[in-house]
Amino acid sequence: MAGAACAIRLRSLGVAVDLVEKSVFPRAKVCGCCIGEAGLKVFSQLGIRADVLDSGMPTRRWCASLAGQRIELSIPEGVAISREVLDPLMMNAAVRCGANVSMNCTAVVKGSTRDGVSVQLDQNGTTSLHDYSCVVIAAGLRSGNCSGLLPWTEVPHGPFGISVMASSADVDPGVIYMACNEDGYVGLVKLADGRVDVAAALQSGQASGAHGDPITRVRRILSASQFASIELSEFGTVMTTPPLRRSRRAGHGRVLAIGDAAGYVEPFTGEGMTWGMQGGIAAAELIASPFGDLNDVGDVWDRKLAALLRRRKRTCRLVTTALRSPAACRIAAGTLRLFPSLATPLLRSMNKA
Numbered sequence: 215m216a217g218a219a220c221a222i223r224l225r226s227l228g229v230a231v232d233l234v235e236k237s238v239f240p241r242a243k244v245c246g247c248c249i250g251e252a253g254l255k256v257f258s259q260l261g262i263r264a265d266v267l268d269s270g271m272p273t274r275r276w277c278a279s280l281a282g283q284r285i286e287l288s289i290p291e292g293v294a295i296s297r298e299v300l301d302p303l304m305m306n307a308a309v310r311c312g313a314n315v316s317m318n319c320t321a322v323v324k325g326s327t328r329d330g331v332s333v334q335l336d337q338n339g340t341t342s343l344h345d346y347s348c349v350v351i352a353a354g355l356r357s358g359n360c361s362g363l364l365p366w367t368e369v370p371h372g373p374f375g376i377s378v379m380a381s382s383a384d385v386d387p388g389v390i391y392m393a394c395n396e397d398g399y400v401g402l403v404k405l406a407d408g409r410v411d412v413a414a415a416l417q418s419g420q421a422s423g424a425h426g427d428p429i430t431r432v433r434r435i436l437s438a439s440q441f442a443s444i445e446l447s448e449f450g451t452v453m454t455t456p457p458l459r460r461s462r463r464a465g466h467g468r469v470l471a472i473g474d475a476a477g478y479v480e481p482f483t484g485e486g487m488t489w490g491m492q493g494g495i496a497a498a499e500l501i502a503s504p505f506g507d508l509n510d511v512g513d514v515w516d517r518k519l520a521a522l523l524r525r526r527k528r529t530c531r532l533v534t535t536a537l538r539s540p541a542a543c544r545i546a547a548g549t550l551r552l553f554p555s556l557a558t559p560l561l562r563s564m565n566k567a
């Protein structure tokens with residue numbers, strides 16, 4: 215989705231774009247499927263806000279179970295939308311803008327010189343080599359290190375993500391549920407087609423092995439929470455991710471990384487898609503800007519992306535680190551129950567476009 219956002223903005227700036235996607239849409243992917251006010255602003259910029267709102271379920275409340283307490287807050291306008299619906303919607307918008315889209319096609323960066331970037335494309339068993347003046351990597355959490363061009367500064371570690379679709383009559387439409395304990399956190403939200411998206415970030419590592427399979431762990435977190443009465447049934451296919459926390463150099467030479475491919479914290483604050491799209495738009499504007507030498511665009515991007523997302527990623531890190539401390543959770547839950555308005559600065563900061 216970061217790649218589609220970048221392509222749409224590049225086309226609006228008159229730049230020719232090849233957009234390559236290795237899967238065939240529609241496809242499911244691990245995600246909590248919630249977009250807040252800042253994300254809706256980005257959809258307006260991309261010209262697809264009305265389509266997203268038409269296909270999604272509006273969200274207005276956030277309900278958390280934290281340290282044995284139930285906290286309910288009103289949230290700014292948002293939407294819950296499945297990735298089976300949202301990603302094709304963005305890809306179609308890129309096609310309408312004139313991007314040359316290849317689906318079911320895998321791209322691998324083979325090398326970068328001062329003249330351009332060499333990329334291998336594999337589609338339907340046919341391999342071809344192409345030279346581009348600039349390449350934007352938006353390959354998500356499973357992206358490689360781009361032939362050593364973009365090394366990790368923090369190798370992937372920490373919790374891993376899981377998601378699965380379920381059905382339940384107990385999940386109210388328009389409410390984002392979040393249950394937390396020391397094993398991780400689980401989010402539930404009802405989608406427009408009536409299914410419930412269940413997404414979680416669970417501790418990885420040796421200790422977590424003893425907790426059982428991901429669905430057992432999700433059920434355990436929910437049954438120990440204030441949402442124990444919510445019955446989930448008919449689980450679909452369970453999808454998981456590698457460890458989530460990572461950061462890397464986001465650009466070098468003529469290669470730029472955006473979205474999860476450029477680094478990720480955790481999903482608790484529900485901003486990954488917005489960070490990805492905002493990064494995609496900013497990268498497009500940098501590439502199209504008349505600053506001259508594309509040979510340095512990746513290095514400039516590395517600094518620019520850090521400045522764009524530093525504050526919000528730091529807040530996300532602080533919140534998710536605090537969630538792992540039972541004492542911090544008790545204090546936060548007690549305070550928010552008594553003074554829910556104290557959440558306003560955090561919500562405002564998360565929803566700043």
Ligand SMILES: Cc1cc2nc3c(=O)[nH]c(=O)nc-3n(C[C@H](O)[C@H](O)[C@H](O)COP(=O)(O)OP(=O)(O)OC[C@H]3O[C@@H](n4cnc5c(N)ncnc54)[C@H](O)[C@@H]3O)c2cc1C
Nearest residue numbers: 215216236246247248320321353354375473474481486487
């Ligand atoms: C448990 C969990 C819950 C989450 N909940 C939310 C939420 O509620 N709200 C939110 O905003 N964010 C959420 N996120 C984060 C969000 O899912 C990601 O941040 C977002 O999808 C990143 O977008 P992206 O475009 O960088 O990567 P992706 O959406 O992963 O897209 C990458 C694309 O690249 C393709 N690709 C990969 N390799 C290649 C290749 N070599 N060649 C061609 N194509 C390739 C893939 O097929 C994929 O379609 C959640 C994450 C997790 C783990």
